[in-house]
Amino acid sequence: MAATSMQLFNWKVVFPNLKELSIYYLSKLASIWSSSRLSATHDHRLDNFRNLHKVEIEGCTNLKYVFSASVARGLEQLVKLKVESCMAIKEIIAKEEDDQNQELILEFMFPKLQTLQLLQLPQLRKFYPGMYTSKWPSLDYLVIFGCEKIETFAAHISTFHHTTTTPFFFIEKDSFPKLTVMSFSGKEILYGPLPPAKCFPTLTDLNLSCVHFTSADFPFASLDKLPCLQKIDVYRAFYKVLFMEQQTPKGQINNGGDFAALTYLRLFKLPKLVYLSDANKSNSNSSSHSHRAADDHRPLVLFPNLEALIVEECRRLKNLQSSAISFHNLTCLSIDLCDGMRYLFTGSIAATGLNQLKTLAVKSCKRMTEIVSTTRRDGDGDEDPPAASAAAAAGGSITILSRLKDLSLTNLPSLSGFCSRNSMLNVKLPSLETLSVSECCLEMEISPDGTLIVTLDPTNQAQRLAQIAEEGEEQDDEKIVRD
Structure with a gap:
């Protein structure tokens, strides 16, 4: 032709x-x-x-x-x-x-x-x-x-006749009865009276981006009630918060669905993301936190069966701490190019909330000073567990991440230790089989009893950090998302 x-x-x-x-x-x-x-005489064609x-x-x-x-x-x-x-x-x-x-x-x-x-x-x-x-x-x-x-x-x-948006499809109930995998780049998944579970009853994998809309909100309400959703991949978007607490008319928190089937979550190139959920903000106010705990019929818990969490190029994300998200079944955690992180979790989460974690990989987070913080951080609404505080005061040891088998730390120039630099706490990782530390200003090894031994090179670290400071300003948000 x-x-x-x-x-x-x-x-x-x-x-x-x-x-x-x-x-x-x-x-x-x-x-x-x-x-x-076509005319009626030509319809046969x-x-x-x-x-x-x-x-x-x-x-x-x-x-x-x-x-x-x-x-x-x-x-x-x-x-x-x-x-x-x-x-x-x-x-x-x-x-x-x-x-x-x-x-x-x-x-x-x-x-x-x-x-x-x-x-x-x-x-x-x-x-x-x-x-x-x-x-x-x-x-x-x-x-x-x-x-x-x-x-x-x-x-x-x-x-x-009255939608304010421009939907691609107009549908009725059961328009997609067998859809299992969907990738979409837009602001909104569903508009109108149909509940999401009636539209996408079999959806298991969702890949979602919003690269062309700088003010978009994550479509939480369209997703949290999907009964079969197992995998979410969120990429190239300007979301500041992903998962929202919702209020009932009486003021009680209602999280609707809880993503009960979700086992995999990947966040990629979200340059404005600061918190995983807005529960982080409410936790900074202890009185509001206490009031919520007293009034709720049950705690707000998202992702009770999450097994894998991958976070890449979310440079403003502060940490993974959230009272709204469960990590109890997490087995794999990978963090890459998240420069806003100074630590991943507080000691209480690491000691009691990550009992199934087997693989942990952290790479190229230039401000990360520790993996687990055993000192309270302002606004986190979390403190050391009593056992950790007592052990630290006595200069003893505590077991965390009890099932961790593989630990990889790469290109973390600010890293001063696994736990807080000033902590007297010795950390035990009793199940660790593979330890890889490279392009960091410290060395780590495991003793026969599972205690993590850390040796810091402060001179090398000072040189590395000075070099990073000379590299200039960070990239523009839109350039990061669109590259």
């Missing part, structure tokens, strides 16, 4: 057995199918494309839409649709040119579609520009990324 073509198919073209259609880098292609309505199983389109920079409405309603065998790097596409399905019925609600049904990928389509705003509902009974894998003008993923059809 020559690159000068403006339309690929007219209604005289017949491909009754066509199963795969791939179109790459036809820069002048404006349409694949005509958007003119829709059968020419009913056997399409796979459609892939990439690099067609002048293409305005993918399907006409008539063709889209005949794609009963379509299994995969991928559209990438088509700079002019505004909608996936075009409205018929002579359709003047503004109140007609179309239904688009793709009974066999399993994979839908829409990538780097900067002008894309809507799936279809008119009133419609869509159903995806077999859709399992959905990716919408790099589509800057899509603000909201889906909205109920009842909101069509």
Whole structure:
């Protein structure tokens, strides 16, 4: 097909057995199918494309839409649709040119579609520009990324005339009954009266970014009641706080769902993130903390079954401390490029709240002075456990992270010890099997009884910190997110 073509198919073209259609880098292609309505005598020609199983389109920079409405309603065998790097596409399905019925609600049904990928389509705003509902009974894998003008993923059809957002999909209950993996870059997951659990009853993996919206809030309310959600990957966004405490009308805290099925959480390139949850702020006020403890029917606990936490390039995040988040089942923790952290946890969390942790890796956090803080920090609302305080006063030892097997510390120039520098507490890691310390200004080793022995090189540390101070200002937030 020559690159000068403006339309690929007219209604005289017949491909009754066509199963795969791939179109790459036809820069002048404006349409694949005509958007003119077919007459009744020509409706049978829709059968020419009913056997399409796979459609892939990439690099067609002048293409305005993918399907006409008539063709889209005949794609009963379509299994995969991928559209990438088509700079002019505004909608996936075009409205018929002579359709003047503004109140007609179309239904688009793709009974066999399993994979839908829409990538780097900067002008894309809507799936279809008119009133419609869509159903995806077999859709399992959905990716919408790099589509800057899509603000909201889906909205109920009842909101069509009064929504203040621009939803990509208009849906009804059970539109996505089998969806398990979704990636979306936008501000809002769901708008309207439908509860999330009714829209995404089988969703297990969610990848979420908000790179194009600097003032966006994390869509906590759309996620915390998803019954099967096991994995969340949050990346390239400007969220300041992720998980919010919610108040009932009587003033009691209600956390709704608690992400009970979630086992994996990854946070990547969130340059404005300061706290994991806003419980950190309330904890700084001890009277408010006491009042909450007395009034709540049950404590606010998120992620009771979280097993893996990965945090990368969250440079303002202070620490992982949060009374709202449970780490009791955490087995793997990895921290990288989090320069705002001076420590990970306080001693009370390390001693009693990380009993299942087996792997800990911390890398390139230039302000981190200790892994576990055994001295109280202002605003954390946490103090040493009594056992730790007593052991420290006696110059004794205490066992923390009792099941930790693998410890890796890399490029931590400010690190002065595993616990607080002025603490007299000897730390025991009885299950440790692998210890790796590199590009730090100290050495660590484990004694036969499991005691961690730390030797600091203060001269080397002073030189390293002076070098870091000369490296200049930190990168701009937006540059970090978009790189």
